[in-house]
Amino acid sequence: MEPLLQFAPMQSSVDEGFWHRLSSLKLNKLGIDDSPIHIFGFYAPCSHSQVSNHLTVLSESLPSELSEASLIPEPSRGNRNRCSVPGILYNTNTVESFHALDKQDLLKKEAAKIWDDILTGKAVEDCSVLSRFLVISFADLKKWTFNYWFAFPALMLDPPATVVNLKPASQWFSAAEAESLSAACNEWRSSKSTADVPFFLVTIDQHSCATVRLLKDWEACQGNGNKIFFGFYDPCHLPKNPGWPLRNFLALISVRWNLNSIQFFCYRENRGFADMKLSLVGEALITVPQGWKDTVPSAVGWELNKGRKASRCISLAQSMDPTRLAISAA
Amino acid sequence: MVLSQKLHEAFKGTVERITGPRTVSAFKEKGVLSVSEFVTAGDNLVAKCPTWSWESGEPGKRKPYLPPEKQILITRNVPCLRRAASVEEEYEASGGEVLLDGDDGWLATHGKPKENKSDEDDNLPSMESLEISKKSSIKQIPSYMGAEDDDDIPDMADFDDNSNVIENDPATLQSTYIVAHEPDDDNILRTRTYDVSITYDKYYQTPRVWLTGYDEARMLLQPELVLEDVSQDHARKTVTIEDHPHLPGKHASIHPCRHGAVMKKIIDVLMSRGVEPEVDKYLFLFLKFMASVIPTIEYDYTMDFDLGSSSN
CATH class of the missing domain: 3.40.140.70 (Ubiquitin-like modifier-activating enzyme ATG7 N-terminal domain)
Known part of the structure; x- marks a missing residue:
C-alpha cells in the first residue's frame, strides 16, 4: 500500500x-x-x-x-x-x-x-x-x-489519495526537460495575463520541450503522446509535502476528467524564479467510489x-x- | 518620542509641503535621486528581482508627485532566520575578518572587529539628535499577543477547546505549526519574516526602507522587537519607529539622513574604478548598503550584476 x-x-x-x-x-x-x-x-x-x-x-x-x-x-x-x-x-x-x-x-x-x-x-x-x-x-x-x-x-477524498514517486522536479525530469520547463514557467510568471493564474497544465513533448497552458486547454492536449502534468503555485516549502491548494485541484481533476492517476507539479521559486530543486513532482492515486459526485464531499x-x-x-x-x-x- | 525627533519631523514635514520634488538629476554629485529616477530605478528592481512589486498603498496617503500605482516598492514574507545581535556576537567571538574596504563607504555585511569601532563612525549614518531612548530593553517589550492587557482579553481557550471544530483528517499534515524545517528546535523560535518596503523620502531625496516584522506564527511583532534584527551598531542610532508614509500603523525605519552621503561614497568608488554608474542600478547599490544595517533579513537584490557601463 x-x-x-x-x-x-x-x-x-x-x-x-x-x-x-x-x-x-x-x-x-x-x-x-x-x-x-x-x-x-x-x-x-x-x-x-x-x-x-x-x-x-x-x-x-x-x-x-x-x-x-x-x-x-x-x-x-x-x-x-x-x-x-x-x-x-x-x-x-x-x-x-x-x-x-x-x-x-x-x-x-x-x-x-x-x-x-x-x-x-x-x-x-x-x-x-x-x-x-x-x-x-x-x-x-x-x-x-x-x-x-x-x-x-x-x-x-474518501478514501484519501495515495502518492508514489514524490521527488524534486530536478530529479523527475531530464536536464533538458527541466531547463525547458523552467523557461516556460518563468515566461508564464512574467506575462501579465497569466502571472496570477495559480493552476495550469504542463505538457512535455518527445523533444523535451515543455509548454505551460491554461486548464481549459485540457482537450487540446490529448492524443499527441505528450506527457501531461497538473501544475499549481505551491505556497509550501517542505521537501516532502505539497501545499493545500492541491487538494481541491485533485477533486477538480478527478471530477472533470475522471483520472485515477494524476501527475502533479508543485511549482516553487527561489528569489522570484522557477526552481526545479524546490519544486516537486509526484503521482497521486485516487480511488473514489462510484457516485461520490452526487453529494458535496466533507x-x-x-x-x-x-x-x-x-x-x-x-x-x-x-x-x-x-x-x-x-x-x-x- | 524624543522631543528633538518630533521637532525635526515637524520641520521636515513643513519643508516637504512648501518645496517641490527634485526634478534635476544629482545622483552622481550628491548620491540622491529625483522622483523620476526613483521610479526608473524601481522599475528596474521589479524587473530583475521579481519578489519586489510596486504598490499604491493607502489611497488617502498617496503622494501626488509619484504615479498612483507606483507609490512604494514592497517585498513580503522575507525570511529572517537569526537575530542580527546573536550573529554579531558569534562573529566577534570568532575574531572575524575585517570586511570593511578602507573608508570608501562599503560597510561590513556582518559585525566588525571591536577595535575599529571608534574610527569608523564616520561611515555609519548617525543621528545623534534623533536618538531613540537607550534605556528600554528590547527583551522586556511584550508582543501584541502578550500579557500586557491580560485582564482585558477574554481567555479564548475556555471557549475554543469546546468549539464545534471537529477535524479528523489523515491527509492533513500534522505539525505544531509549519516553520523553517531546520533540525534544530531553536530555529523555530528564531524564524521571523518581514515585509520590507521602500518609499521615496522627499526631504532627503533618497529611498527609505521600512520594516514590518512577524513572529514564527506570522503574528505582527511590536516595532521595538525589530531592533533585534538590526545591526547593533545601527539599532539605537539610525532606526526609528514612525508612521509609515503609505501604510497604516507604526513601523521601524532606517533613517535616511545619511543615505545620500553614503551613496555618494559608493558611487565615487565605482567611478574611481572606471565604472560609470547608471541611475537605474541605484536601488541595487542601495539595497546592498542596507544589508549592512539589516544583515539577517534575506530580501532579494541581485549580487552579480553589471554596475553600469564599464569604460573598457
Missing part, C-alpha cells in the same frame, strides 16, 4: 492595514450590520527554501468605504506576487456571537461553493475560485482588539493556532487607540 498524500495546511497572515480598514468600515459604514462581507486574500508560490508563503489579507482585501455601488471589492489582476483568492468575512458584533457561530456549517457552505464551481466547470474557466477561504472575527473597537479565525476549505480546513484548535487575537491599541496616540504624540 502506498503512503497517503499529506498536504501542508495553508497559513494566514493579516496585515495591520486590514484591521484598520475593517474598523473604519464598521464605524463609518456598516454600523451594526453584520452580514457577511466579500473579501479577497492574496498568495504567491513559495520563494524561499526555508519559509512557506501565506495567504495574506491587506486593507485592499476589504471593500473601500467610498465604493457606493457594491460592497464587493475588485481584485487587482496581473500582480505576480498577489494571486487573488475569494473569501468571506463574518464579523460579529459581540464576543458571544463570535463564539456561537456554527463553524462546521460555515465551512460546509464555502466547500459547497467550491464543489459547485467544479461541477459547473467555472473552476476550469477561472481557477482562482478553487481556493476559497473564510474568516470569522470579532472587532472590539473599544479596546482595539481583534479575535479572528481563518479556514481554508479543502474537499476530502471538508476540513480550520487553521490551528500553534497546534491548537483556537482562534487568534491581536491588540492594536498602540497604533489605533486615540488616547494612546495622543499621549505618544504629546
